[in-house]
Structure formats: C-alpha cells, structure tokens
Amino acid sequence: MIMIDTFRVKPDGTADERRLELLRRIAEMGGKITPQANPGAEHGYEYALPCNPASDLQFLARRDYLEQRFFDRVSLCPSCASHHLNVREICPGCRHARLANEGLMHHFRCGYVSIMSEFAIAADGSRICPKCNGRLHHLGTEYDRLGKAFVCRQCGLITENPPVEAVCLACGAHTPAEDMVNADVFSYVLTSLGSAAIRRGTLTDREDELLFIADAPIYRPAVILEFLDYEMKRLRHCNTEFSLLLAETSCKTADDEKASLTSWLTRLRQCLRDVDLMGQLADGVFLVILPQVKREAAEGLRQSILAEWGPRLPFTLSTIEITEPRSLTQILAHRGAVREAA
Amino acid sequence: MSGFLHYFLSAIDPTANLGFSRALPELMSATYVPWWLMYVVPVVIWFVPSLVCWLVYLVKPALIRRPLPAGEPRAEPFVSVVIAGRNEAASIGQAIRAALRCGYPHLEVIFVDDCSDDDSVAIARRAARSVTGSRSDTDRVRIFASPRRNGKASTLNIGIRMARGEFIAIIDADSAIQYGTMQHWLVPFADPRVGAVCANIRVLNSTASLLTRLQEIEYAMQFTVGRLGAARIGILPIIPGIGGLFKGEILRRVGGFDTGLGDDTDMTMKLRKQRWKLDMSIDAIVWTIVPETRQHLWRQRMRWERNMVKIRLSKHRDQFLLGRYGLANAFVALQLLFIRLTLPWMGLIGLLFITVVYGPLTVPRLLTDVYCIYLIFLLVKSLIARDLAHTPQPTNFWLLFVFPFYRLMLRVPVMYAQFCELFRIGAKHPYVPDHIWQEIPWW
Numbered sequence: 001m002i003m004i005d006t007f008r009v010k011p012d013g014t015a016d017e018r019r020l021e022l023l024r025r026i027a028e029m030g031g032k033i034t035p036q037a038n039p040g041a042e043h044g045y046e047y048a049l050p051c052n053p054a055s056d057l058q059f060l061a062r063r064d065y066l067e068q069r070f071f072d073r074v075s076l077c078p079s080c081a082s083h084h085l086n087v088r089e090i091c092p093g094c095r096h097a098r099l100a101n102e103g104l105m106h107h108f109r110c111g112y113v114s115i116m117s118e119f120a121i122a123a124d125g126s127r128i129c130p131k132c133n134g135r136l137h138h139l140g141t142e143y144d145r146l147g148k149a150f151v152c153r154q155c156g157l158i159t160e161n162p163p164v165e166a167v168c169l170a171c172g173a174h175t176p177a178e179d180m181v182n183a184d185v186f187s188y189v190l191t192s193l194g195s196a197a198i199r200r201g202t203l204t205d206r207e208d209e210l211l212f213i214a215d216a217p218i219y220r221p222a223v224i225l226e227f228l229d230y231e232m233k234r235l236r237h238c239n240t241e242f243s244l245l246l247a248e249t250s251c252k253t254a255d256d257e258k259a260s261l262t263s264w265l266t267r268l269r270q271c272l273r274d275v276d277l278m279g280q281l282a283d284g285v286f287l288v289i290l291p292q293v294k295r296e297a298a299e300g301l302r303q304s305i306l307a308e309w310g311p312r313l314p315f316t317l318s319t320i321e322i323t324e325p326r327s328l329t330q331i332l333a334h335r336g337a338v339r340e341a342a
Numbered sequence: 343m344s345g346f347l348h349y350f351l352s353a354i355d356p357t358a359n360l361g362f363s364r365a366l367p368e369l370m371s372a373t374y375v376p377w378w379l380m381y382v383v384p385v386v387i388w389f390v391p392s393l394v395c396w397l398v399y400l401v402k403p404a405l406i407r408r409p410l411p412a413g414e415p416r417a418e419p420f421v422s423v424v425i426a427g428r429n430e431a432a433s434i435g436q437a438i439r440a441a442l443r444c445g446y447p448h449l450e451v452i453f454v455d456d457c458s459d460d461d462s463v464a465i466a467r468r469a470a471r472s473v474t475g476s477r478s479d480t481d482r483v484r485i486f487a488s489p490r491r492n493g494k495a496s497t498l499n500i501g502i503r504m505a506r507g508e509f510i511a512i513i514d515a516d517s518a519i520q521y522g523t524m525q526h527w528l529v530p531f532a533d534p535r536v537g538a539v540c541a542n543i544r545v546l547n548s549t550a551s552l553l554t555r556l557q558e559i560e561y562a563m564q565f566t567v568g569r570l571g572a573a574r575i576g577i578l579p580i581i582p583g584i585g586g587l588f589k590g591e592i593l594r595r596v597g598g599f600d601t602g603l604g605d606d607t608d609m610t611m612k613l614r615k616q617r618w619k620l621d622m623s624i625d626a627i628v629w630t631i632v633p634e635t636r637q638h639l640w641r642q643r644m645r646w647e648r649n650m651v652k653i654r655l656s657k658h659r660d661q662f663l664l665g666r667y668g669l670a671n672a673f674v675a676l677q678l679l680f681i682r683l684t685l686p687w688m689g690l691i692g693l694l695f696i697t698v699v700y701g702p703l704t705v706p707r708l709l710t711d712v713y714c715i716y717l718i719f720l721l722v723k724s725l726i727a728r729d730l731a732h733t734p735q736p737t738n739f740w741l742l743f744v745f746p747f748y749r750l751m752l753r754v755p756v757m758y759a760q761f762c763e764l765f766r767i768g769a770k771h772p773y774v775p776d777h778i779w780q781e782i783p784w785w
Contacts, residue, residue, distance in 0.1 A: 092479045093506065104503070106496055108781035111601035113499040131597030142781065146500065147489045158504045160486045163478040178477060 224279020422507030427515025537618025604649030
C-alpha cells in the first residue's frame with residue numbers, strides 16, 4: 001500500500017537543494033546512476049557521487065523523480081550488518097567447514113556402498129571392493145558412481161546437501177544461510193518528473209506535481225495506486241463494483257514520441273467522465289479507473305474510442321471488470337503487464 | 343446338492359454334533375488321517391509357544407514385557423533411523439516426521455531415495471523442514487537422492503554408510519515410529535549378546551478394508567505374539583525390514599545388506615550365523631501400511647515366500663548343518679522348512695489322496711473338522727494377542743470366523759511362489775533392477 005503521507009512532506013530548503021543537485025548530477029551522467037562495487041563501502045557498493053546519497057536517492061524515488069531498478073542483493077551479517085562474510089558449506093554434524101567433495105561408489109555384486117577412497121586400486125588399475133574383495137573393472141556393469149557427496153574430514157559424516165553458514169569477518173558471528181539479512185542495491189533512472197524539476201530548478205514548485213506526472217493530466221503511479229486501493233475498499237465495504245481501462249503502448253523512449261503520447265493521453269482524458277481517474281502505472285502502462293461502471297459500459301467506451309481514432313491510436317486498450325477485491329498483480333496478471341507495472 | 347450341503351453343515355451344527363467337541367475325537371478316530379499330524383504338530387509349533395509365553399507373562403511380566411531401566415537416566419546412545427524408499431511420496435513425509443518426533447532426542451533420520459519417479463525427495467525435504475526449519479541437511483535429517491535405481495538393499499547401504507549412530511534402525515518408507523518407541527527398542531541391548539531387536543509391527547490402515555482388518559489380526563497373532571515367544575526362546579526367525587534396530591558396528595562390519603530380494607531375511611541369517619542374539623520388544627511399536635487389495639497382498643506374500651526359498655533354502659542352506667551354526671539355528675531352519683514348505687504341500691497332497699481313496703465327500707467333512715479345531719486355537723491365541731499387544735480390537739473378533747478362509751486364500755500365492763521358486767520358473771523379479779540382477783552370484 002502506498003503511504004499517502006509521503007506527499008505531504010515539506011522538505012527543508014537545504015535538503016531540497018541537495019537533492020536537486022543530485023538530480024542534476026544524474027542527468028549529467030546520462031539520466032542513470034549505477035552502483036559500483038567497492039569492498040570498503042557500507043554494503044559493498046557505492047554510487048559515483050561525492051557523498052553518500054543513498055537516502056536522498058530513495059527519497060527521490062519515493063516521489064517519482066527517479067525510477068528505482070533492482071541491481072543486486074547483498075547478504076549482511078545480522079549482528080553487525082557487515083557484508084564481509086565468509087560463506088561456506090559446513091558439516092551438519094560437527095559444524096566444521098572441512099568438507100571434501102567425493103564420489104560414492106556402489107558395487108552391484110554385493111551391494112557395498114562407500115566413498116571412492118575406500119575402494120583400493122589393484123595393480124591392473126581396477127578397484128577392489130572392501131566387502132567381497134571382488135574386482136571392479138567395468139563402470140556401469142559391475143559398479144556405479146552414485147553422484148557426489150560431501151564427506152566431513154573432521155567427523156566422517158556424509159551428506160549430499162550440507163548446510164551453508166556465513167562467518168562475519170568483522171564481528172565473528174556465525175549465521176546460517178537462511179538467517180542472513182539481505183539488502184537490495186538499486187540503480188536509479190531519471191523520470192520525466194525529475195527532468196521537469198531540473199528544468200524548473202525546484203523540486204516542489206507546484207502542488208499538483210505531487211499528484212500528476214509532468215506535462216500530462218494523469219496521476220503519478222503512487223497516486224493512481226492509492227486511488228485503486230481506495231476503490232477496492234469501497235468495493236469491499238459498499239459493494240460498488242467498478243471497471244478498469246488499461247492502455248498499453250510501446251512508445252517509451254524518444255522525446256518526440258513522448259510528446260505525441262502526452263497529446264494522445266490528453267485526448268483520452270477528454271473522452272472520460274470527470275469522476276474517472278487516469279494514471280500511469282509504469283512506462284507505457286496507463287490505467288483508467290471507471291467508478292461504478294460495469295464491463296458492458298467499459299467495453300462500450302473502449303469500442304467508441306477505437307471507432308473514433310482507429311488504427312492511429314498508439315495504445316492497445318483492454319477492459320477489466322472488478323467485482324471482488326483483488327491485488328493489482330492479480331488484476332494485471334493476464335495482461336502481461338505485471339513486470340512493467342511492478 | 344442340498345444333501346451335500348446338509349452333510350457339510352452338519353459338522354458345525356451344535357445341536358446335532360455338539361460342534362467342536364465332536365471334531366477332535368472324530369479326527370482322532372479317523373483311519374484316513376494321521377491325527378497327530380493334523381492336531382499335535384500345529385498345536386506344538388503354532389499354539390503352545392504363545393500359550394507358554396502368555397502364562398509366563400501372567401507370572402512374571404518383566405520377562406516378556408521388559409520395563410524401562412529404573413533409577414538414574416543413563417546416557418542415551420545415538421540412533422540413526424535409515425529409511426529407503428522408491429516412489430513413496432504418499433507416506434515418506436509421515437515416516438520422517440514420526441521418526442523425528444518419536445520422543446528420542448539423540449536420533450538422526452536418513453532417507454535415501456531410490457531414484458523415484460514421483461516427488462518423494464521434495465516431500466521428504468518439506469517434511470524435514472517442517473520439523474527442523476532448515477532447507478538443507480541438518481544434524482537430525484539427511485536426505486540422499488540416488489541418481490540411479492539400485493534396489494532396496496543397495497539403497498539401504500547408502501543410508502547405513504551415511505549413518506553415524508551407535509544403533510541403526512531400519513524402517514520402511516510407509517512405516518511410522520510411535521512416540522516413545524525408541525526407549526523401549528533399546529532396552530534389550532542392555533544384554534551385550536543382543537545384535538538386533540525387532541519392533542512390534544502394528545497395522546496403520548486397519549480400517550481401510552476387510553483385508554486390512556484380517557491382516558491386523560494376522561500381524562497381532564503371527565508376527566507379534568509368535569515372534570515374541572520365539573524371541574524369548576532364542577529362535578526368532580527374522581528381523582523384519584519394516585522395523586528392525588541393529589547394532590551399528592554389526593551392519594558396518596558385514597558391509598550392509600547384500601543385493602537382491604529378501605534383505606531382511608538375509609541379514610537375520612547372517613546375524614544368527616554369527617551367533618548374535620535376536621530379540622523383540624513388544625512396546626517398540628512401528629506402524630505400517632499393509633496392502634489394501636487382494637492383488638497387492640498376493641504380490642507381497644509371493645515376494646516374501648520367494649525370499650524364504652531363495653535365502654533360507656538356497657543362499658544359506660548350510661544352516662541345516664547341525665554342528666556348524668548351533669542347534670537353535672538348525673531348529674529355526676527345520677521349523678521354517680517344515681511349517682512353511684513341507685506341511686502345506688503335504689496337506690494338499692493328503693487331501694488329494696483322501697479324495698481319491700475315500701471319496702469326494704470326505705474332504706469337506708475333514709476340512710470342516712479342521713476348521714472347528716483351528717477356530718478354537720484362533721480364539722485362544724487372539725485373546726493372548728489382545729492381552730499382550732492390545733490387538734485385535736474387540737470389534738474385530740467376529741472376523742476370527744473368516745480368518746481361516748483368509749489364511750487359506752493366502753496359501754494360493756504362497757504355494758505358487760514356492761513352486762515357481764523351487765523349479766526356477768520366472769526367477770527374475772521386477773523389484774531388482776536388471777543391472778543388479780545380472781551381477782548377483784547366488785540367484
């Protein structure tokens with residue numbers, strides 16, 4: 001769920017300027033900033049910027065000035081949050097790390113199974129079964145290898161799937177792999193809102209920028225998701241069904257295409273009622289919430305738009321009727337737009 | 343037809359013949375039946391040991407039902423529970439969970455999958471995770487997925503090689519160890535001469551069908567009470583693969599099980615030949631799923647019988663030499679040879695002989711008399727089983743009237759399997775993979 005409080009934050013001027021400067025630096029770097037590996041950095045990655053901008057980048061991403069993209073996941077020590085971990089397989093019995101990966105051998109004739117080193121090598125190169133003293137000449141017909149297994153050199157235990165443990169090189173804590181803390185590292189891409197803020201020289205010049213994406217009468221992703229959440233609540237409590245009109249386009253990159261897209265979005269907005277809510281879910285994915293509209297009426301709207309603009313329309317339109325509370329992922333799953341929306 | 347029926351029913355008509363009381367003298371006085379063979383031998387072999395066992399239990403219960411050691415708790419030895427299975431997705435989760443939660447802390451479970459086609463490994467890992475909370479192997483559970491099908495014996499050997507325990511429990515993948523069992527299972531090992539202890543096998547799915555109810559009665563009378571009596575006088579013939587606890591050093595020293603069928607019989611024979619004492623703990627309960635359909639039951643019993651002939655009469659035929667492995671071993675061998683092989687065939691041949699010599703109406707009359715006598719034994723033995731092992735359930739006692747027919751029905755596959763095995767007809771068994779079969783020297 002989106003925190004609506006984030007739109008009411010009024011950051012102080014100094015922080016505002018610092019973040020605006022950050023946006024400018026990102027714009028100078030080509031509109032994208034990618035973390036660089038550095039063992040000395042807090043989580044093993046740092047951004048090529050003079051100060052540590054992680055919190056500012058997250059702040060700007062939360063307000064859609066930047067788009068956050070997954071870059072890597074770092075495992076951290078739960079005790080001291082250090083990423084300097086020595087991760088290795090250990091013996092499940094004695095917890096020692098001295099494991100050897102050995103093959104298990106199986107003699108068909110007597111059924112004896114053991115690690116390969118227990119089968120002595122005869123003068124003719126064959127192996128000798130310690131149980132029946134039979135000679136093992138032919139792999140596959142007389143004996144077989146049962147895959148690899150880990151043998152603990154400390155206690156002799158054999159395991160196929162040993163547990164993984166991390167030792168923190170900073171504090172010395174031993175942590176099972178499943179208990180390690182993970183931190184995601186992101187790259188950031190400048191959005192149209194961020195570009196507009198750079199051009200204008202301020203982050204929060206107009207109040208409506210907190211709601212709408214730049215230069216278009218459509219709500220920002222965070223806002224439209226909040227509205228969608230609200231409609232779901234109305235459906236749950238008041239049983240007011242509604243429909244969604246989904247517009248998807250492949251025009252994402254070139255500026256002239258973006259301008260054209262904005263023009264089309266403006267015209268699409270004019271076809272809708274005042275109570276209809278139009279917003280952007282992700283690049284190229286737009287959502288119109290049609291409150292108290294059934295599927296037939298939504299389908300009629302879609303048909304009339306298609307009839308009016310025909311093949312010139314740069315969107316593919318689809319309608320979804322919402323009759324029971326569902327998550328956005330469920331709603332969009334069959335449209336194949338989940339990944340982009342996420 | 344009605345005359346025949348009347349003749350047949352008259353044997354069990356109490357008003358006409360006083361039923362059972364008539365059967366015994368009639369049999370004894372019949373010139374065509376060696377009465378001692380029909381009466382004394384089964385009584386001595388099948389009935390008297392159980393009766394003696396029960397009488398001893400009444401006088402001195404500790405001799406039969408060994409109590410847990412009193413006083414200060416001793417150091418509990420480490421036990422490895424080895425489970426081998428193939429395509430056991432339906433039951434392996436329960437088997438692993440039951441073993442881990444059997445109330446014995448010093449225990450590890452090792453499941454070795456014999457290249458299953460189903461989700462056995464995934465389900466086993468899920469079951470292990472539900473108890474240990476770990477996705478990987480832990481000090482309590484290890485799971486090994488064999489990349490190639492090798493048969494049960496070799497699969498068990500993988501588990502034995504992986505086991506760390508001072509004692510190794512072998513159970514089937516469709517079995518479940520009851521809570522508190524392990525403590526009782528270990529009690530007989532206080533005697534250092536004991537090499538293995540068999541558990542009390544109970545039927546988990548006894549309510550599934552009429553066949554499973556009958557098997558529950560059979561398990562209680564034949565396996566529980568029968569083996570208990572045999573164990574106390576040192577002639578326990580088998581440590582079953584469903585639930586057997588072995589000294590780890592013995593299994594390691596003999597190099598595990600030999601390949602092929604009848605791994606449990608073979609291991610029992612090896613232990614007996616090495617003069618290890620075999621025991622049974624009636625309070626060490628392992629629940630198992632028995633066949634629910636006639637086809638499955640027949641297949642199981644044919645497999646058991648073929649194992650008996652292959653292992654006892656072929657591979658370990660030297661046990662019949664009286665001076666070599668001791669009197670008890672020779673007695674066990676002769677007893678099995680007589681009861682399981684000779685007597686049924688003698689009975690069948692005798693019936694054919696009587697039919698030919700004395701006429702066809704003699705046989706139903708004779709069988710009815712035998713049925714009446716058998717029923718008396720059954721009733722007493724089931725009461726003994728009820729007192730010792732709490733089975734059969736009182737609601738199932740009426741099944742005793744059906745039980746002789748169930749045993750008779752089982753004679754068909756058993757004798758067929760004996761015939762096939764003795765004359766080497768269809769010796770190859772699908773339970774053993776081809777590449778193993780071709781290498782086994784003694785089949």
